[in-house]
Amino acid sequence: MPEIQLLSNGACSRRPSLRAPYCFRATPYDIACHAGQSAAASTTLDGIAAPDGKLTLTDDGESHSIVVSVANDRDQQQTTRRDTCNSE
Secondary structure, three states: OOOOEEEOOOOOOOOOEEEEEEEEOOEEEEEEEEEOOOOOOEEEEOOEEOOOOOOOOOOOOOOEEEEEEEOOOHHHHHHHHHHHHHHO
């Protein structure tokens, strides 16, 4: 099972994140996941965006980097809370 490290993004940024090393056969992958700054999620492999968010891992022996940005729905939550409060 891969080791998962919780990371701090610094005092100014309170975006939670994690990083996990993963091996697909003989190929190492560095996987990072963090809270995004937009309402849309994104996934990149070696800096190249995956248009549908899906990746195909390859066993080429090279090191690869995957970054997953989770959609930020904070604005949606605040709107929902306001609507709920106003409806009572």
